[in-house]
Amino acid sequence: MSASDPNPSSPATTTVPGPTRAARHVGVEPILSARDLTKYYPLTSGLIRHTVGHVKAVDGVSFDLFPGETLGIVGESGCGKSTLGRLLVSLERPTSGSIIFQGKDITRLGASEMRRLRRDIQIVFQDPYTSLDPRKTVGDIVGEPFKIHPEVVPAARRSDRVKELLELVGLNPEHINRYPHEFSGGQRQRIGIARGIALNPKVLVCDEPVSALDVSVQAQVVNLLVKLQKELDLAYVFVAHDLSVVRHISDRVGVMYLGKFMEIGDQDQIYDRSTHPYTQALMSAVPVPDPQARESREIIVLHGDVPSPANPPSGCRFHTRCWRAQPACSEQVPELIARDDGAGGHDSACLFAELFSKASEDITADDQIG
Ligand SMILES: Nc1ncnc2c1ncn2[C@@H]1O[C@H](COP(=O)(O)OP(=O)(O)O)[C@@H](O)[C@H]1O
Ligand code: SF4
Ligand SMILES: [Mg+2]
Numbered sequence: 001m002s003a004s005d006p007n008p009s010s011p012a013t014t015t016v017p018g019p020t021r022a023a024r025h026v027g028v029e030p031i032l033s034a035r036d037l038t039k040y041y042p043l044t045s046g047l048i049r050h051t052v053g054h055v056k057a058v059d060g061v062s063f064d065l066f067p068g069e070t071l072g073i074v075g076e077s078g079c080g081k082s083t084l085g086r087l088l089v090s091l092e093r094p095t096s097g098s099i100i101f102q103g104k105d106i107t108r109l110g111a112s113e114m115r116r117l118r119r120d121i122q123i124v125f126q127d128p129y130t131s132l133d134p135r136k137t138v139g140d141i142v143g144e145p146f147k148i149h150p151e152v153v154p155a156a157r158r159s160d161r162v163k164e165l166l167e168l169v170g171l172n173p174e175h176i177n178r179y180p181h182e183f184s185g186g187q188r189q190r191i192g193i194a195r196g197i198a199l200n201p202k203v204l205v206c207d208e209p210v211s212a213l214d215v216s217v218q219a220q221v222v223n224l225l226v227k228l229q230k231e232l233d234l235a236y237v238f239v240a241h242d243l244s245v246v247r248h249i250s251d252r253v254g255v256m257y258l259g260k261f262m263e264i265g266d267q268d269q270i271y272d273r274s275t276h277p278y279t280q281a282l283m284s285a286v287p288v289p290d291p292q293a294r295e296s297r298e299i300i301v302l303h304g305d306v307p308s309p310a311n312p313p314s315g316c317r318f319h320t321r322c323w324r325a326q327p328a329c330s331e332q333v334p335e336l337i338a339r340d341d342g343a344g345g346h347d348s349a350c351l352f353a354e355l356f357s358k359a360s361e362d363i364t365a366d367d368q369i370g
Contacts, residue, residue: 265346
């Protein structure tokens with residue numbers, strides 16, 4: 001069986017019906033799964049603030065995250081990536097759908113079980129300048145989770161544990177009493193990461209963790225995350241809009257557009273054998289180091305802005321900007337299902353995926369319409 005074969009419907013391995021599974025994941029229980037997850041924010045109007053609609057920030061997302069792997073999530077700004085991240089770490093409750101962690105639907109847990117769970121799924125935020133309280137010392141910031149979860153480290157050992165964590169993320173433990181402004185952007189993100197791993201989580205959601213950093217520092221922080229993943233056996237959901245960074249760190253990648261996954265698959269399936277025009281357009285703008293490859297390819301420009309998630313287009317919600325749209329695209333909603341990519345198959349939500357299943361380098365400007 002190839003790595004991209006669709007799910008064999010083995011009841012022993014698929015306790016939760018869901019997306020297509022790669023061969024290496026058959027028989028492995030996901031550590032975290034989302035099923036038909038939605039988050040709708042009410043849009044209100046008037047003095048009595050009645051609801052006039054909903055911003056569908058996340059609109060039916062399903063995926064599995066396996067132990068120790070990294071699932072990258074990409075998409076333009078406003079596509080719902082951060083909202084999905086906040087749902088996964090229970091900072092917000094979904095409107096509907098479920099999040100299954102180690103076999104339990106965490107959207108239906110009581111307060112005490114929820115508190116326990118919060119230890120296991122942690123988040124690192126994008127901006128290390130605003131996510132760290134400037135009035136607190138590094139020791140207080142990294143040790144903060146122990147106040148909420150005192151059972152993890154006894155009070156007498158907390159200072160030592162904070163020092164260990166600082167060392168683990170490449171900071172000087174002697175700087176425990178310094179304030180965030182005394183550190184560079186990269187060092188501050190290391191502080192955020194130390195706080196994120198303080199409770200020994202199993203899943204770390206990283207929401208654009210390097211986007212606010214200088215390019216020269218980004219690689220160092222990404223390498224730190226790779227090192228920690230190996231040492232601590234962490235699974236990552238890694239949200240970013242920089243596709244080169246995502247390629248570097250991800251085992252699998254999900255491409256989001258207007259609250260939905262357009263395509264999801266192994267890193268090489270998405271980067272080399274994408275079947276979705278949205279992914280192909282995003283990929284065409286990724287810088288290529290090889291000068292020959294750079295010359296022979298064309299950048300596919302997506303025209304217009306992402307439509308409002310309060311009123312997503314009918315049918316395929318990408319059709320208003322799709323450079324390959326056909327009349328059927330505005331009427332039929334494409335399912336996210338395994339579709340032929342020329343070397344097996346992976347999940348794509350394009351009605352014509354099979355027609356477009358050529359390597360992304362082959363796509364030229366002549367293919368563009370509109
Ligand atoms: N608390 C909120 N209330 C209302 N709308 C929100 C809220 N949070 C996010 N949104 C909207 O949801 C959509 C998705 O936002 P977000 O998840 O931040 O996207 P991304 O991280 O991909 O840029 C956007 O249209 C955004 O304006
Ligand atoms: S279904 Fe149609 S509009 Fe949507 S991505 Fe495919 S070709 Fe484009
Ligand atoms: Mg975001």
